[in-house]
Amino acid sequence: MTRPLPQTPGKTRAQHLRILRHAGELKYHYLGITLVSVLIAVTALLTPFVVRGATDEVVAGLQGGGGGVRVILYYAIALLVVEVLNTVLRNIGGFWGDMMAARLRAILSGRYYDKLLRLPQRYFDNTLSGTVIARLNRSITEITNFLNSFANNFLPMLITLAAVLGISAFYSWPLAVALIVIFPVYTWLTTMTSPRWQALEKQKNAHVDTAGGAFAEVVGQIKVVKSFATEQRELRRFNREYASTIGLTRRQSSWWHSMDVLRNTALALIFFVVHAIILVKTVQGDFSVGTMVMLLQLVTMAKQPVTGMSWIVDTAQRAIAGSVSYFEVMDEVEESTEMHIDQRAVAPLDPVTPGQPVISLRDASFGYSDSAEDVLSGVSFEVMPGEKVALVGESGGGKTTIVNLLLGLYPLREGSLTVLGRDHSRTDLAELRRSIGVVFQEPALFSGTIRDNITYGRPDATDEQVVEVATRANAHQFINGFRDDYDSVIGERGLKLSGGQRQRIAVARAMLKDAPILVLDEATSALDTRSERLVQEGLDVLMENRTSIIIAHRLSTIAAVDRIVTLRDGKVDEIGTPAELAVSGGIYSELLALQAEGGKRNRKRLQSYDISG
Numbered sequence: 001m002t003r004p005l006p007q008t009p010g011k012t013r014a015q016h017l018r019i020l021r022h023a024g025e026l027k028y029h030y031l032g033i034t035l036v037s038v039l040i041a042v043t044a045l046l047t048p049f050v051v052r053g054a055t056d057e058v059v060a061g062l063q064g065g066g067g068g069v070r071v072i073l074y075y076a077i078a079l080l081v082v083e084v085l086n087t088v089l090r091n092i093g094g095f096w097g098d099m100m101a102a103r104l105r106a107i108l109s110g111r112y113y114d115k116l117l118r119l120p121q122r123y124f125d126n127t128l129s130g131t132v133i134a135r136l137n138r139s140i141t142e143i144t145n146f147l148n149s150f151a152n153n154f155l156p157m158l159i160t161l162a163a164v165l166g167i168s169a170f171y172s173w174p175l176a177v178a179l180i181v182i183f184p185v186y187t188w189l190t191t192m193t194s195p196r197w198q199a200l201e202k203q204k205n206a207h208v209d210t211a212g213g214a215f216a217e218v219v220g221q222i223k224v225v226k227s228f229a230t231e232q233r234e235l236r237r238f239n240r241e242y243a244s245t246i247g248l249t250r251r252q253s254s255w256w257h258s259m260d261v262l263r264n265t266a267l268a269l270i271f272f273v274v275h276a277i278i279l280v281k282t283v284q285g286d287f288s289v290g291t292m293v294m295l296l297q298l299v300t301m302a303k304q305p306v307t308g309m310s311w312i313v314d315t316a317q318r319a320i321a322g323s324v325s326y327f328e329v330m331d332e333v334e335e336s337t338e339m340h341i342d343q344r345a346v347a348p349l350d351p352v353t354p355g356q357p358v359i360s361l362r363d364a365s366f367g368y369s370d371s372a373e374d375v376l377s378g379v380s381f382e383v384m385p386g387e388k389v390a391l392v393g394e395s396g397g398g399k400t401t402i403v404n405l406l407l408g409l410y411p412l413r414e415g416s417l418t419v420l421g422r423d424h425s426r427t428d429l430a431e432l433r434r435s436i437g438v439v440f441q442e443p444a445l446f447s448g449t450i451r452d453n454i455t456y457g458r459p460d461a462t463d464e465q466v467v468e469v470a471t472r473a474n475a476h477q478f479i480n481g482f483r484d485d486y487d488s489v490i491g492e493r494g495l496k497l498s499g500g501q502r503q504r505i506a507v508a509r510a511m512l513k514d515a516p517i518l519v520l521d522e523a524t525s526a527l528d529t530r531s532e533r534l535v536q537e538g539l540d541v542l543m544e545n546r547t548s549i550i551i552a553h554r555l556s557t558i559a560a561v562d563r564i565v566t567l568r569d570g571k572v573d574e575i576g577t578p579a580e581l582a583v584s585g586g587i588y589s590e591l592l593a594l595q596a597e598g599g600k601r602n603r604k605r606l607q608s609y610d611i612s613g
Contacts, residue, residue, distance in 0.1 A: 025107060029100040036093040041159040043086040045167070048297040050078045056290030093156065101148035108140045112326065118334040121409035125368070127213075132329075134212025138205065139326035146319035157304055164302045171295060172281060178274045179302055185266050193259040198320065200252040204245045205325060211241035267303075274299055335408070335429055351516060356421055357382035358517060358547040359406065364415035366405060374413070375401050376570045388548045390558035392588055393567030399551045403521050406549070408432050419517070437515035437546075439539070441522040443506035445494030450479055451486040453494070453505050457513040465512060473508035473538035475501070500534060507538040518548040555595055564588055 054075035061068065116132065124132075169176035218225055218234050225234055278299070282292040364379045376398045383389045391399040404410055405417060408429040417424035419432060445453045454470060455461045466486060470476040478501055482488040494502045510518065520539060536557065552558040559578060566573040566587040574586040581588040 026100050026103060029096060029103070033093055033096050033100065036089055036096065037156040037159050040086060040089045040093060040156040041163055043082050043089060044156075044160050044301065045163050045298075046082045047079065047086075048294040048301070050075055050082060051297060052288075052290035052294035054079075054290075055293045056288055059289050090156075097148050101144045104147060105140055105144045108143060108326070109136065112136055112140065112329065115330055115332070115334070119329075119332050120335045121404070122368075123332055128210075129213070129216055131209045131213035133216060134209045135325045135329065138208065139323060142315075143319045143323055143326065146315045149315050161302050164298045167298060168295065168302075171287070171291065172277060175274060175277050175295070178270060178277065179299070182267060182270050182302075185270070186263055189259060189263045189266065193256060196255055197252055200248050200255075202324065204248045204252070207241045207244045207248075209325070211238050214238055214241070271299070271303060351385070351420065353421070354385075356385075357418075358385050358387075358420055359383040359549070360416075360418045361402070362416045364405070364417060365413045366401060366410065367413055368410070374570055376405075378415070379567075379570070379572050380415075381565050381572060381575055383547055383549060385547055386545065387563065388543060388550065388561040390550045390552050390561040390564045391567060392552065392558065392564055392591070393573070394569075394587075397567040398570045399567060400521060403438070403519050403549070403551065406519065407436060407438065434513075435515050436517045436519060437510040437513045437542075438519045438521065439503070439506050439510050439542075443494065443502040445490060445497075445502055445505060447490070447492045449484075449487050449489055450482075450505060453490070454486075454508045454512055456509055461512055466508075469508040469511040470505075472541045473504045473511055474534040475504035475508050475538070478504075500530070500532075504534065504538055507542055511538075511542050516546060518543055518546045520548065520550045520552075522551050555591060 054072060057071055057075065061072070113136075165176055165179055168179055214234070214237055218238075225231060275296070278287070278292055278295045281287050282289065287295065360382045362380050364376055365374050366376045367374050379398070379402070381389075391402060393399055405412065405424075406419065408424065408427075411425065419427065420435060422432070424432070446456065451466060454466050458465075463486075467476060470479055470486075479485050479488070488496075490496045494505070497505070520543075548561075550558060550561060558564065561578065563575060563577055564581050565575050566581065568587060574581055574584055574588070576584065578588070582592055583589060
């Protein structure tokens, strides 16, 4: 396994700064928590002084002097008040810290989701959806846990420590110097520890993300998994990823704890010097017994943030490692589109002037990655207003790729594409996609109600508009058959509906969008004959007065189109009307001949074109 390069201290600091910048909206929370932390430190520091006074009073009383029991009780009451006040302040700070963490999680999650929605299709082609989700949960949890712990626990201790150093310097400068030495020593030893720990943590995170991606994928395809009886194989694959983290954890933990022994041994030696200074000066008469007790308490208070630093550093390391995955996504290049909060503000592109093509491809070439071969090569054709154009060709010939390009899911490698007179590469993608309605072979419905899915592109649609499009799409009748009609919940991906019902909902959704351009990507190919007829009737209504591009699975579907573009090996083979291409001797005429001849062998050849009768 390739081990990633460890992060340098400079990179680690940069990660800290990026986290803080992303949390900049919470500056007032930080200020409030800082103020409370100062008050917590003040009340904590009062305790040793009260104890010093009480101790000296007790010593004086034992020697026959002092103010007696009444004064001692005053000190006891003072300790009670300080302790209660400290408890109240800690809980106020804890509440603000929890609220800050909740808001930070909301901010980071929202920005991550916003970023994902802006990323191009190519990113999702190369990343499992489960990995995307696992990365969100892990990264943001680790970042917020660190900042919450730091605000609630470590910040008050740091403020206390600064005060302890000042007080110690007042009583004995060698004591303060000994305490100050702790931090460069501890920081140096931690710096030695961090790079290796970070590298191993990154490897562990990669395995966890892969396991999470596989988990989500299997859950989403559970029918396929069960039908092939591959449950145990998938379980082994999942367990294998987590098993890999065990060995990495062994190396990581042994390294961390070995270095922690070294760190704490160094601290023990320094605190030996600190305690020796206090005790010797007390014996020499420089400190009273009360002062000795106070200084020992202060040193103990100083020791807490130092010994607790192992835990806070561990949490910080996890936050930094988690933030790497988070910021890798945030650094991805976005699509050239604006995100509109109110989708109603996004209008379709203006119609073209008479005589101009609605869609124009000129010498278009495209490959799915920089190193991949061309899927399309030198493709040129035009679609005029109101025209119905069918794309026909072999499977893998580039038909669906043209649809993907039209929707702006990928940029062209060479050539040009204009839609409604606009250069595709210079058009806001939100406006472009608002101008195109699509009905895919897989309708891709969302969990929720039938109404939610029909109004997905126009959430402000009225009930009358919803019923109208459902009726035109031949969906109203079966919707009324459900107990809750349009408010019926259809389950994930519409699993409670049949294939034909899902497709009619998709047609109604496209009708309600009312885009000037329509794309039908094999919209009836997976349906039985009766469902196809019902869906096709809805599609015929949908195509009225629109410019349409049709990828057809059945020749009967494209018999009534205005023109056909045939594709062979990613290139345009022929362009013409159905009547012209029927006698041209090309792909379309061959398909017609195969359909007419029938026979098992010819049906297999037809299937290679994704076409059947």
